[in-house]
Amino acid sequence: MQARNCLLDAQLGGTPRTFLTAVLGIEDARLLLDVAPDPALNRLVADGGTLLCRSRLDGVQIHFGCGPVRPARHEGRDAFAVPLPEELVEVQRREYHRLEVSPVAPLTCHIDGLADNASLRADVADICAGGVGLRLPADDERFVIGTQLQTCRMRLPDEGELRFALAVRHLEPVTVRGIGMRHAGCEFLRPSGMFQRALQRYVMRLERDRLAQARGLR
Numbered sequence: 755m756q757a758r759n760c761l762l763d764a765q766l767g768g769t770p771r772t773f774l775t776a777v778l779g780i781e782d783a784r785l786l787l788d789v790a791p792d793p794a795l796n797r798l799v800a801d802g803g804t805l806l807c808r809s810r811l812d813g814v815q816i817h818f819g820c821g822p823v824r825p826a827r828h829e830g831r832d833a834f835a836v837p838l839p840e841e842l843v844e845v846q847r848r849e850y851h852r853l854e855v856s857p858v859a860p861l862t863c864h865i866d867g868l869a870d871n872a873s874l875r876a877d878v879a880d881i882c883a884g885g886v887g888l889r890l891p892a893d894d895e896r897f898v899i900g901t902q903l904q905t906c907r908m909r910l911p912d913e914g915e916l917r918f919a920l921a922v923r924h925l926e927p928v929t930v931r932g933i934g935m936r937h938a939g940c941e942f943l944r945p946s947g948m949f950q951r952a953l954q955r956y957v958m959r960l961e962r963d964r965l966a967q968a969r970g971l972r
Contacts, residue, residue: 761927767804
């Protein structure tokens with residue numbers, strides 16, 4: 755992961771606090787991780803906390819827990835040191851086949867009803883019959899695994915605006931055009947029959963267009 759410059763999404767155990775980090779190296783059976791940009795969060799983490807880290811390597815989601823966390827130094831900079839994790843969990847199974855959304859015809863998910871009645875527009879990275887992958891700001895702490903988003907809407911080509919609810923099922927750091935972000939894998943909650951039919955028609959058109967492009971027909 756260090757060689758691939760993989761980013762990690764780290765969650766402080768027992769809290770919703772998360773931050774982006776990276777593997778700096780391995781020294782004396784300790785894994786060295788980059789610190790967060792927030793000094794107050796760094797003090798909490800370095801006080802013997804535990805971390806749940808998530809990332810993606812070669813298309814496979816990787817999870818591992820580690821701790822206790824101790825402050826350290828690496829090449830003249832602050833770092834976190836944790837004992838090497840005993841195991842890495844690879845998550846590769848998917849119930850649905852996800853399709854990437856073409857940048858030529860982008861989709862935007864509007865999420866309303868956040869804290870303080872705020873709203874957010876998130877780019878849709880991929881979509882399937884069971885859910886969507888959203889691109890979220892890297893430092894947005896309103897989204898953690900299990901968060902339910904009850905008031906979402908999205909306009910699909912030829913289908914109009916659809917309204918639905920989502921649950922965040924996994925989060926992982928990604929880099930999009932040189933900018934660090936989070937990919938949120940979300941599940942549709944209690945979708946109506948009309949919603950499912952409209953979504954199925956859109957996904958079928960998306961798959962048909964993708965196959966046509968691959969065969970050089972377009």
